[in-house]
Amino acid sequence: MSLSRGALAAGAAVTAAAAVTLTVVLWPDSSDPARGSGSQTAPGATSAAPTPSRTRSYPLSKTPRAIPAVREHTAAHGPGWRPGKGSAVVIADGSKGLADEGRLLAGELKIGYRGAAAARAGDVELALTPTAEGGPESYTLKTHDGRVTISGPGQAGVFYGTRTLKQSVRADGVMPEGEVRDRPDRPQRGLNLDIARKFYSVGWIEDRLRDMADLKLNQLGLHFSDDQAFRVESDTHPEIVSPEHLTKAQVRQIVALAGRLHIQVVPEIDSPGHLGAVLRAHPDLQLRNVSGVASQGSLDISKPGAAKLVDELLGEYTELFPGTYWHLGADEYLALMARDPAASYPQLQAAAVKKYGAKAGIADLATGWLNDRAAVVRPHGKQPKAWNDGLFRDSVVKAEKNIEIEYWTGKEYGARQPDEYLREGRQMLNLNDEFLYYVLGQPNDFVYPTGKRIYEQWTPLVMRGTTPVPARYSRQILGGRFAVWGDLPNAQTAAQVAKGIRMPLRATSQKLWDPGMPKLSWDGFRKLAGEIDKG
Numbered sequence: 001m002s003l004s005r006g007a008l009a010a011g012a013a014v015t016a017a018a019a020v021t022l023t024v025v026l027w028p029d030s031s032d033p034a035r036g037s038g039s040q041t042a043p044g045a046t047s048a049a050p051t052p053s054r055t056r057s058y059p060l061s062k063t064p065r066a067i068p069a070v071r072e073h074t075a076a077h078g079p080g081w082r083p084g085k086g087s088a089v090v091i092a093d094g095s096k097g098l099a100d101e102g103r104l105l106a107g108e109l110k111i112g113y114r115g116a117a118a119a120r121a122g123d124v125e126l127a128l129t130p131t132a133e134g135g136p137e138s139y140t141l142k143t144h145d146g147r148v149t150i151s152g153p154g155q156a157g158v159f160y161g162t163r164t165l166k167q168s169v170r171a172d173g174v175m176p177e178g179e180v181r182d183r184p185d186r187p188q189r190g191l192n193l194d195i196a197r198k199f200y201s202v203g204w205i206e207d208r209l210r211d212m213a214d215l216k217l218n219q220l221g222l223h224f225s226d227d228q229a230f231r232v233e234s235d236t237h238p239e240i241v242s243p244e245h246l247t248k249a250q251v252r253q254i255v256a257l258a259g260r261l262h263i264q265v266v267p268e269i270d271s272p273g274h275l276g277a278v279l280r281a282h283p284d285l286q287l288r289n290v291s292g293v294a295s296q297g298s299l300d301i302s303k304p305g306a307a308k309l310v311d312e313l314l315g316e317y318t319e320l321f322p323g324t325y326w327h328l329g330a331d332e333y334l335a336l337m338a339r340d341p342a343a344s345y346p347q348l349q350a351a352a353v354k355k356y357g358a359k360a361g362i363a364d365l366a367t368g369w370l371n372d373r374a375a376v377v378r379p380h381g382k383q384p385k386a387w388n389d390g391l392f393r394d395s396v397v398k399a400e401k402n403i404e405i406e407y408w409t410g411k412e413y414g415a416r417q418p419d420e421y422l423r424e425g426r427q428m429l430n431l432n433d434e435f436l437y438y439v440l441g442q443p444n445d446f447v448y449p450t451g452k453r454i455y456e457q458w459t460p461l462v463m464r465g466t467t468p469v470p471a472r473y474s475r476q477i478l479g480g481r482f483a484v485w486g487d488l489p490n491a492q493t494a495a496q497v498a499k500g501i502r503m504p505l506r507a508t509s510q511k512l513w514d515p516g517m518p519k520l521s522w523d524g525f526r527k528l529a530g531e532i533d534k535g
Contacts (some may be wrong), residue, residue, distance in 0.1 A: 028247070061176035138153065168534050187478055188481075213261035314373065386399070389414055432480075
């Protein structure tokens with residue numbers, strides 16, 4: 001979430017040409033001419049697959065260049081692999097689940113696709129190896145005897161191997177000889193997008209998904225409800241939906257593309273704050289202080305109808321978004337930002353005491369609300385998430401331990417330094433607002449983050465400010481997301497946003513895949529990004 005919210009309340013195929021029966025392969029709705037139809041040879045391609053020499057006359061190969069950089073490469077003597085006229089993608093026995101990945105790669109490299117067939121010289125073979133070491137996102141890429149084999153224990157890992165091959169060919173026209181062994185350092189890596197305050201078209205979102213996939217990112221956080229708008233069609237409560245919104249058919253289209261690219265969409269309906277668009281249609285549930293003044297975007301959670309409304313929405317949308325995660329929000333509940341919350345909102349204080357006892361306060365009522373909403377989404381197979389400032393230090397009621405904490409700030413009411421959450425054994429995600437927040441218009445001292453700063457100074461351990469948490473907590477930090485927030489939505493066009501986040505997103509992907517100091521300088525990294533993108 002962005003600090004400006006609190007401030008506002010107080011005052012983010014190509015045709016695969018080979019044989020006549022080949023399937024046409026396209027990136028859905030892509031406008032990139034490099035992905036258009038045609039049978040021209042890829043940059044650096046030869047008219048036929050190279051014939052490898054078994055002598056040591058070839059120089060030792062160099063590490064293939066990709067973003068994020070591969071973690072291990074064993075060099076070898078040989079010509080490497082280039083897409084040739086007779087090259088094709090094939091699927092190994094027992095690996096038919098990789099057909100989509102194979103067709104996509106064939107289209108991108110402008111070579112044939114033969115499906116389940118024996119590999120020949122010049123081919124790329126994709127194979128599932130369930131017993132191989134490494135997690136489901138790991139892969140091995142071998143280049144030898146004029147062919148490439150990409151294997152891994154899961155489809156996602158093999159897919160990431162195809163991204164490395166694609167990028168290496170785009171950058172240098174060749175996949176170097178040798179063997180790559182690669183894997184991500186963190187399991188959750190992505191982009192967070194606020195479509196509530198700034199609406200983005202389906203095509204724009206799909207372009208970001210394609211970009212994310214090439215960078216081996218696997219989460220798109222979708223913040224579609226806030227004070228300004230509610231952006232997804234609803235059957236249970238059509239009265240809350242803003243005129244400019246995504247239909248359910250469009251959401252399914254986005255989710256389907258994300259799935260094919262091994263990206264999960266993480267939806268967020270923030271509550272009990274940031275519900276202004278919903279409350280405009282339900283003013284009876286608007287939180288008001290003791291003087292009758294409305295608390296912007298805040299739901300009166302002392303009223304029985306509040307839980308009913310939000311739970312109906314959660315139930316509806318958990319069916320629309322089939323992924324593992326659900327973001328419950330929980331940040332910036334304005335009742336807790338008052339100088340004396342109990343005196344300002346006596347109805348909330350009374351409800352807290354009635355439900356949790358004489359020592360309870362409004363923070364306990366809000367924490368109980370979070371736990372109750374987690375209980376709604378969990379039976380739908382969802383892993384609940386919440387912003388860190390929705391958990392409180394001295395509350396009687398404690399947030400359930402299995403709620404993943406997405407850390408963005410240490411400044412808001414009730415927020416704590418990340419070490420406190422980690423000492424409690426909580427699992428967390430890094431959305432450090434100093435490095436990873438692209439807030440449109442740069443309000444409240446925000447500045448647009450630079451890829452250079454992320455690349456050179458940030459790691460998943462740097463959760464607050466610039467100081468890393470102790471390395472002993474590393475495994476509790478599940479990853480991170482770069483976040484785009486629409487505080488001043490007209491400050492940039494969608495095209496400007498896409499351009500502005502291009503290099504920061506690449507830097508984020510590098511540091512989530514391998515948090516160590518990169519071998520390439522920033523200038524070298526930026527140059528490589530340009531070579532890959534133009535390939």
